[in-house]
Amino acid sequence: MKGLPLLITNPDFADEFDVAPYREYDPLLNRQYTNLMSGNWAWKQAVRFCLNLGRCVIDELYQDVIVAEDLETHGAMYCPLILGSDKTTVSVATGQNEYHPVYMSLGNVWNNVRRAHRNAIVIIAFLSIPKTEKRYANDSRFRLFRRQLFHASLSEIVNTLRPFMLKPDITRCPDGHFRRVIYGLGPYIADYMEQIVVAAIVQNWCVTCPTRRQNLQDFCEGLDVRTREHAKSLARVCNRKHLWDTYGIINDIIPFSDDLPHADIHELMAGDLLHQVIKGCFKEHLVDWVFAYIILEHGETVGHGIWGQIDRRLAAVPTFPGLRPFHQGRDFKQWTGDDSKGLMKIFLPAVVNFIPPDMTRAIKYFMEFCYLVRRSIQTEDTVARITHCLERYHHYRQIFVTTGVRPEGFSSLPLQHSAFHYPHHIRQFGAPNGLCSSITESKHIKAVKEPWRRSNKYNPLAQMLSTNQRTDKLAAARMDFTDRGMLEGSCLSDAMQAFLSLALGDDELDSDELEDGEFEEEQPNGNAIEDGGDPEDDGAVEGPKVLGDVSLAKRPERAYPRTLPELGTCFGVPHLPSLVASFLYDQTHNEPLPDGSPTPPCPPLQHLNVYHSAAATFYAPSDISGIGGMRRERIRATPSWFNGPARYDCVFAENDSTVEGFRGLHAARVQTFFSFECGGVEYPCALIHWYSPVADEPDELTGLWVVEPDFDTDNRPFYGVIHLDSILRLAHLIPVFGDAVIPPDFQQSQSLDAFKTYYVNKYADHHAHEIAF
Known part of the structure; x- marks a missing residue:
């Protein structure tokens, strides 16, 4: 091979x-x-x-x-x-x-x-x-x-x-x-249609367990697993038709694994998150069932009007790194896996007011199951929570039967049944996201589609094979050269070292500039993580594991005042000097300022600078991340985003580090980033508008925390100044739409100003789900 x-x-x-x-x-x-x-x-x-x-x-x-x-x-x-x-x-x-x-x-x-x-x-x-x-x-x-x-x-x-x-x-x-x-x-690794071919199983039967097709809708825990020995034993005593109808086995096929020692293809069928859970159970089942319910309940005319409102709500969701925009709602001509994942992140807040409570709970528990099963680190506690979510989802999904959406039940849906096998798959093969068909789907681009485009389209298969062999060998050669140290430095660095060696002699070389024969070349762009560079893209970054770090952009903005009073007037926060004075007191004293005490005067500041963004780097192995599981995202606070409306992002700010989850955090909206020097110490800060939870528990129906912006007694926004070290990462807030009718000209940039309460979206990504669970 x-x-x-x-x-x-x-x-x-x-x-x-x-x-x-x-x-x-x-x-x-x-x-x-x-x-x-x-x-x-x-x-x-x-x-x-x-x-x-x-x-x-x-x-x-x-x-x-x-x-x-x-x-x-x-x-x-x-x-x-x-x-x-x-x-x-x-x-x-x-x-x-x-x-x-x-x-x-x-x-x-x-x-x-x-x-x-x-x-x-x-x-x-x-x-x-x-x-x-x-x-x-x-x-x-x-x-x-x-x-x-x-x-x-x-x-x-x-x-x-x-x-x-x-x-x-x-x-x-x-x-x-x-x-x-x-x-x-x-x-x-295969989707369901490929799995039934690989395992020689009849369509609409489970490829993992021998549960009868008519019983796939029953909740099953601790299922028996199909085995090669059992299939062979049945073939010796049953005819072809009986095997087909009673056990879902195609007796005419000998699986390729039968020729290999200690290989049972039924045991080796891994779960497929992309096609079974995301595109199957969620997109093709739950989303379509919700649409069918609305049409059944309200009729064609009113039902399509409601879906128009749902589409506008999807389009009105505030922007967030990695979130696909739904400018036209869910009316896509062709859905991809990324589209389904993007819809999953924002679907529940958009439909909660148009469906029965039990339907909302069914979607909530399925979403919990989906995000738990996609984690990169699974524990027995996680597996127990996955099983609990499946039980609750299995209970509440009966609403689709009683409302007439699925009058025949769920017996003909093997993708729904496959969810029950994920606890077993986790214990057998580890985290399922390492064996998902999204890995092979992504490989199609480099291994099939791009080589085909490079060919002359006449008998292209041989050309595609040659292209793949050459690219694989080039990649292997590059790794080997890197391992041998052959790609370190450049021709310029080697020439400079040789010149300095001849001119100065080896004994006179400065070890700080030339170490181990390497010449330190100038890097024009710098390191975006260490120096707070301002790249346009968020996503995976390489580097060792760091729990969290937030740094300002590399360059400050120039068109801002250089004194605190003028800067406060510019941002509509005239008491900014008082906020900075309170911030400095908290930074330099172990005990907070007593209630009712006058705020101390603000000491003189030097080098006051304003920034429009900061980079948050954190450990998120379940999301798309670098080698060490690190991910970076940009926090924006700019009066014009791409020459358009303003963008002021929301963040998670640390409240109590001893409490896990959202109870130990605050939600806040960043108004600006700034830094100054006081007493020889530089302070990178953020001016934020605080948000507070409306209750001590998440919303019972959706499972999401609900927050509202804070205002003082004069109904003015309640602002605060915090150190960047207090910021964990971006937070995604989605409006609690309620009975609001979204007008056609409503803009996405207006969402964080137009509503009174907001959901803290824990489905924005896997890391947000873990910290806001």
């Missing part, structure tokens, strides 16, 4: 590569599930072979496993091969150019590497797509041939590694060490 050496020898994975299964525990000794090798399935394989766990291993979970008698496998490294396949179309205009790529990754590589597409996934084959005339398209013999060709092709692909699934192969690993490696078939 040509792509395997490019993966297993890649030095870029040296620090993010597991050589043995492990069990991970948090400080409270609760089991954690993260990468594939932290799950029970990898541990079971190691026990079976005694791989890296010693010769005599007794495991409390798998005491029935017979330890391999072959001494050659003892102490070897187990390397599970993660396969994934999915059809894609490269011709947008005609839609006739289809390809069926097969991808491969290593289970030893960490999930964050696989999700970041750092050459952790390679394309290994293109499967043939049989064509026939229309009159034969639905012929049972043609469908059988198509399935058999699929499994025969996969069997031929993986059989090249079959000898090394029983006997170790000596291989160089990413850390540079040579190890004896046992390969095995790992989890398979």
Whole structure:
């Protein structure tokens, strides 16, 4: 298999590569599930072979496993091969150019590497797509041939590694060490339509458990799992029709995994967050069911008018990094996975006033399930909460039956049933977001669509294969050169070092300027994280793990006064000097100023500067983040955003660090950023408008905290000055629309000024969900 050496020898994975299964525990000794090798399935394989766990291993979970008698496998490294396949179309205009790529990754590589597409996934084959005339398209013999060709092709692909699934192969690993490696078939990544082909299961049946198709709507916990031995036993005593109708098994197909040792394709079917949960259960089910309910309840004319209001509410949601704008509501011609994820973030506040309470609760619990199951670090506590959310969702979704939206129930919806298997998937394979089909969907662009565009479109497959081989080899070469230090510095730095060596001699070189033969070149843009640069894009950043840091923009704004009184007048806050004086008192004294005491006079300040943005960098491994799980976002406070209306973002400000969740935070809206020097100390600050919760608990119906802007006794905004260290990150506030009718000309920029109360949107991203849960 040509792509395997490019993966297993890649030095870029040296620090993010597991050589043995492990069990991970948090400080409270609760089991954690993260990468594939932290799950029970990898541990079971190691026990079976005694791989890296010693010769005599007794495991409390798998005491029935017979330890391999072959001494050659003892102490070897187990390397599970993660396969994934999915059809894609490269011709947008005609839609006739289809390809069926097969991808491969290593289970030893960490999930964050696989999700970041750092050459952790390679394309290994293109499967043939049989064509026939229309009159034969639905012929049972043609469908059988198509399935058999699929499994025969996969069997031929993986059989090249079959000898090394029983006997170790000596291989160089990413850390540079040579190890004896046992390969095995790992989890398979595919959407539901691909899963039923891979597992040889009848459509509308579950590929993971033998639950009858008629019973898929029942809540099931601790389900039995399909096994290869059970399917073979049934095939010996049942005919083809009985297997099809009673067990959902296609007896005419031999799964490709049957040729491989210790590989059961039913056991290896991983959950698919993108197609099962996001695009399936949420977009294709819940959103469409809500639309159907509104039409049934109010009729076509009024129902479409209500959906028009919902679309305007979606369009009125304030901007936020990573949030796709819905300027036309949900009326998209073609939905993508990112569109479905974006709608999920803002859907509940937009529809809550138009649907029954139980329908709102059903959506709320499903959203909780979705955000919990997509976390990068899962614990037994998280799994218990996932199960609880499923139970409540299963209870409240009956509203769709009683209102006539789903009078036939949910028995014909395997995607709804698949949600019950996620606790099992987490314990077996770790966090599901490391095995999601969104990883292979994203790989389509680099591995299929771009090579096709580069070809001359005449018999392009061979050209696409050559393009992929060359790009993979170039990527591997670059990693190897980087590991050897061949890409450090530049020709200019080497020439400068040689010149200085000849002119001054090695003994006279300044070690501060030239260290280890490197010449420090000028970086024109600087480091956006360290120096507070002001890039336009938010997103993943590279670097070590830091819980949180906020820094001002690199350059201050010039068109502002340089004294506090004038600056306060400019921003409509005439008591700004008093706010700064109170801020300085709190910064220089351990005890706060007593109530009723006069505010001390503001001392003289130097170097007063105003900024329109600040950069918040924080640890968010569940979101799109860098190698260390770090993410950056821009907090804006500008009177004109892209030559348009003003933009003043909201933030989470620390209130009580001893309390978890939103109870330990404040919501606030930034009016401006500024800095000054006082007593030889520089203070980076923010002028903010405070928001307070309207209750001591989140809203019972939506599960979201509700806040309102604070005003003083004269009905003026209640402002405050805080240090940047008190800001955690951006907060996303969505108006509590209530019965308001949004006019057609309402602008997104008006939302934070036009309403009295706001939801704190914990669905803005995974990090916001964790801190505002």
